[in-house]
Amino acid sequence: MVAASAQWWIAAVLRILVNQLTQEDNLNVYRQIDMLLGGFSIKIMDDSNIPCKQHHLVDVFSCPVKKKNVLCQAIELSLKELMQINFPASERNILYADCRVTLCRTETDSFRLLCLNESGNDTLWNLNFDSNFSQFEYGLSHEAIEQGDLIQLAFNRFLLQHTFINHHGLIIHAAGGSIHGKGMVFPAVSGTGKSTLSHLLLPHPENQLFSEERIIMRRTDDGWHLWGTPWKGTGVIARNESAPLNALVFLSQAPETKISKLPPSAALRRLLETVSIPWYSQEWTDKGLSVCESLLRDIPVFELAFRPDQTAVQAVADLAASLD
Structure with a gap:
């Protein structure tokens, strides 16, 4: 089912x-x-x-x-x-x-x-x-x-x-790209701020969004990378570019902007809400879940609860500066 x-x-x-x-x-x-x-x-x-x-x-x-x-x-x-x-x-x-x-x-x-x-x-x-x-x-x-x-x-x-x-990859409902030189993916279910944050980040030259609708993430010989896709959201952003993946940042809207580290259980739950996995087959579901677990072991995961203004832009910039 x-x-x-x-x-x-x-x-x-x-x-x-x-x-x-x-x-x-x-x-x-x-x-x-x-x-x-x-x-x-x-x-x-x-x-x-x-x-x-x-x-x-x-x-x-x-x-x-x-x-x-x-x-x-x-x-x-x-x-x-x-x-x-x-x-x-x-x-x-x-x-x-x-x-x-x-x-x-x-x-x-x-x-x-x-x-x-x-x-x-x-x-x-x-x-x-x-x-x-x-x-x-x-x-x-x-x-x-x-x-x-x-x-x-x-x-x-x-x-x-x-x-x-x-090939150890996933397609995820997310915005993402190179943010202040760091590869960041912002997964979110519809209506929780993905397009809003994208529109806030776009005017800044330090930010290059590859997509605001779907992102491909895959582990290669030199680590995890993210790719843009042709599938455009309301902002019509579709850049066929890639960057090393440094962080997953799940989104929610809130009265005040705050970034916090997500524990593994919460991170997995949020990831499964946004990632494409063939649930109808136990064999392929297991393969997809294995990729998800590997991703969460290798890549730091955060939640950005944000107010839709420049405080969100600054919070994302500060996070990028703190990433290895």
């Missing part, structure tokens, strides 16, 4: 860009896009051969990324025309199911995901992917292309959160 905190699964993993690829309906389309996300190289190949004037592909970051922040391994995603399939009985090891979506593990330890349309009568798209969450093949129907939501659900639940967890 999906836990309540799963509501923070990414609202849209890759923002959809409508591209005018052809003026003739019967012209087959082939496109390849390379993008970078959270230090991963992502290759998107499209030979779906679906005649469509408005073809939905993936929005690519416009900001350059330093090569040293890119991992050798790549995620490969291919888009193909839908081939209707029925899962054999031997492959119906169902890991997750609702009225529209079914996820199964195959005998070869790969996975298949089937999504029905809203009426539940026809397949909207299906997805095959490997056990490392690095190779993905979409089968797309014409209806999926027209709706433009082919990427959203599968990427939310069955691609990026697993991929990053498998």
